[in-house]
Amino acid sequence: MDFSDSPAEAEFRARLRGWLADNNPGLPASSTSDEYWAGQAAWHQALYDAGFFGMSWPVEIGGHGLPSVYEAIVDDELATAGAPPRPSLGYLVQGILHHGSEGIRRRLLPGIVNGRDRWCQGFSEPEAGSDLASLRTTAVRDGEDYVITGHKVWTSYSDAADWCLVLARTDPGVPPHKGISAFRVSMRQPGVQQQPLRMINGITREFGEVLFDGARAPAADMIGEPGEGWRLAMTVVSHEREPGELGYVARYRKAVKELAALVAGSPDDYGPEQRRELAWAMVESEMLRQHVCRRLSDRLDGSSGGPEGSVDKLLMTQVEQCVGHAALSVGGAAADDDTWLKLYLYSRAQSVMGGTSQIQRNLVATRILGLPAS
Amino acid sequence: MDVRLSAEQRALRDTAVDLVDSLRPRSVADLGDSQRTAKLDAAVAATGWRSLREAGADGGPYASAVEAAIVAEELGRGLADTAFVGPTLAAELRRLAGAATADGAETVATKSDFSAVALAGQPATAIDGAGAAAALLLAGGELVQVSLNAPAEPLDLTRPHVPIPRDAAATPVGRTLTTDALTKWTALGLALTCADLVGVMRGAIALATDYAKVRRQYGAHIGSFQAVQHLLADAVVAMEGSRSTALHAAWAVDALPADDALATAAGAKAYCARAGRTVCETAIQVHGGIGNTWECLAHVYLRRALLSIDLLGGVGPSLERVLAGAGHGLQ
Incomplete structure (x- = not known):
């Protein structure tokens, strides 16, 4: 049991630290500014080109084939340098890795990993949120294509995306979760319209909604078998719950560091309540860092994707919202700068996105504690 | 980095799991079973666990704090009513002070609010005092020993503490402890209380979950109700974060280094302390009225x-230690 770096890990850490000293783009936090979203693609490509992205993914798709703990080192160093977090694509990659054919994996994944192909995820719909299996978007076979019709919402990065991973109903005659298939659909075609959603903190570049009206996807771009869409979605959302996959630790630690610097810069301006909120944000973000180390180490045995993901999602949410409260308390009152207010407001979404906290608690109770389903 | 436990x-x-599960109290009545308690105490003594932090040949401890924490966690899970944290912290003090190994069963004394190691001449309490004679x-930074005579006081029904009079006669046992040594010792104490x-928390969650699976109301097991499920799910989440x-x-x-070890332990302690109280309160709540009776193990x-x-x-x-550890004038 050892939290310290092996010689190879230490060498990697030093190399990354050196690179970051010269290559930190200094973007604002993703949660507070559209400027981050405008610069995200370039940051992704720079990280990839320098050899610091997709550390634990297979070499064939552009990853480095290293143990998952290297992802924790990347997050550590990004936070220490005050650099933007790594783009959160792991769940998409895992979904295609687990369910795509060999051909699909080789054709689609390298472009996702190297940041040249931008993807968004078309899962949720206005009438299908937590109850995802009730989705209404349809895909109907027409020659060599499928024709897609429906309305997707909470589609992250839809404005910048070249492609969308769409869940659509291909068989209305079977139980809801058995008739769903997954497709790669081009966002650059006449049958696709997307519009940004303005979130409670004012940002417009992260989330959008997408209307598919007769959009076409080649049948060869179905990911997995017909009817495998639900299982693919479950793989994606289980990884979407893992802080190790998302790299959010770096985002939280960066914010805490900046808040600590504010208080340290003029200690007399901050009272006991603000110092207490800051201290809790330090404790919580450090907890998540160690928790990710624990989970990533467990993966050395080959385990991942179980119901523990729901525990991790709830822990991650608690951390994000604790950091949000510290941001509100320490930085939120500044009349001339609403950055911290925005960060706080953004934190409220964490208990909803990727499966609400209520749903996660149901999963922990039934699948970990073995309590009977209600 | 590989934080899995070694083989x-x-x-x-x-x-530790086997030993604790074969001899732990399974009801409040079991706490008064002196035959069981004696067997548990003898079994723990035979393992040598209380000596893990005694000095080995190189002056360092026989085992790392991780091994001591593994034992502490299982003893806590099983409500083991035998001494461990006290004797382990006593052994650590003797090692750090260059003192010989204790002759008999020994523990440590803290200030009477348990907040720090006791200083001679002030109100003090020996913790984890089951079976301890001293x-x-x-005293002025030097390590000393006092005999224990007063009857034990049970806040914790599994680990009694013993008041020490201000004027208790003290016998020197070791040299003056350095600030660094005391910092390390405090870090060990915090880490072991976190493990406990x-x-x-694991034991309390298991107790409450088992109850929720058998207790029926409105014609259903109460564990099938979301309100109860969410209480227990939150307890699991708090426990897992604490564990990390x-x-x-x-x-x-x-x-x-000592200062970093203390800041790390303090962060863990803040987290585990808040979680520990909430989780145990949840265990009482899930038991309903029964949970508020003396006979239920939840209390x-x-x-x-x-x-x-x-x-x-x-x-x-x-939390104050966390801020101090971060430096930059936050303290």
């Missing part, structure tokens, strides 16, 4: 948690 550490944990404290709290901090704190005791978990929370600093003092 030896897993074997130690398995041994306790260690500091994680174990207590406690593991890291135990590793840090021997792997990091035994809560009482044990309360002592571990206070020991060497609970939430408030730990």
